[in-house]
Amino acid sequence: MLLKYNPRQCLPSAEDLPDSDDTPVDNELQDLIPGLLKAILALIWSQRMDWFFGVDMGIYSHPEEDAIVPDGFLSLGVPRIIDSDLRLSYVLWEEKEVPLLVLEVVSQTRRGEYSHKKQDYAQLGILYYAIYNPLRKRKPRLEVYQLEAGEYQLLEGEPVWLAKINLGIGKEQGTYQGITREWLYWYDEQGKRYLTPEETISATQQQLQSTENRALVAEKQLKQERQRAKRLEALLREAGIDLDDN
Incomplete structure (x- = not known):
């Protein structure tokens, strides 16, 4: 989705804005899970330079509003690297592309993942919204929604195929950084899981x-x-x- 801003407005740049909301993560998984997804993308899309995956990074949609900070998000059609200093935050009037996917990892401290954050992401026009809740025992731990007519609709199946990204996302047991547990992974259209960097080396x-x-x-x-x-x-x-x- 392409956003339009008035080029004559004097809008702040990424350097002028806070790079996050300074809210610390209260669970390592909120960094590790999106970090693993990013590492796998860097491997399978190593020849592509038209994507960016942010981890715990602020997304600014308006210069007068605070950033929204998902645990992870993926954008396509943007430079993978801006310059040697890399991105400080994701500023929509500079990037001109809304992320296609946002990911929230639920911890014991709920942050509105199933309520106001879902509304915020829908208003931004983010196509896919994934929520991973490792604390759930009866309900599905991974839910992936697609924006349709301004509202998120739950997608069925697992791994869930994300057609606009040409990847599937799902969960299974594995080992990452020496930790064996359930992780999120990327999958191809046949449902075959992409290897992690550690698995590729092995x-x-x-x-x-x-x-x-x-x-x-x-x-x-x-x-x-x-x-x-x-x-x-x-x-x-x-x-x-x-x-x-x-």
Whole structure:
């Protein structure tokens, strides 16, 4: 979604605005879960420079209003890197693109994830809103909504396919930074989960080790074949057959 602002207005830049609301996260997962999603994107979209994933970063839609600070958000059609100082905040009148996806990770301290934040994101025109609540036991822990006619409608299935992003999002058990628990991941259209950077490194190391093992086995087999050939040659010579005469 493209926003329009009057270019003749003297609007503040990202450098002029607070980069967050200074509210500390009250659960490590509020940083780790979006951080993992960002790390996977950096791997699978390593050749793309038209996306940005913010973690605990303020989104400004109006110069006179406070920023909205989701745990994570994804924008497409914007530069991945602004300059060497990177982004301080996400200012809509500079970026000119509303994020396509916002993510909230619910903790014991509720922050309106199911109420006023949903309304705020709908008013901004953010297409997808994902809420992950690891504390839930009976209701679904991951809910993903899509904006339709100004209201969010719950999307069915898991992983949930996000057509405008061309990725699915879902949850499953895994290990990240040495922590084994349920995490959020990206998926392809067939429902196959994309590997994390740690898993990619491990898979590459295993592949290299397997290649080295095959090379060692082949070298051993070649050595055994040479030894058999020498023994056969010795037996033939003992039998009076000189191979050099052939």
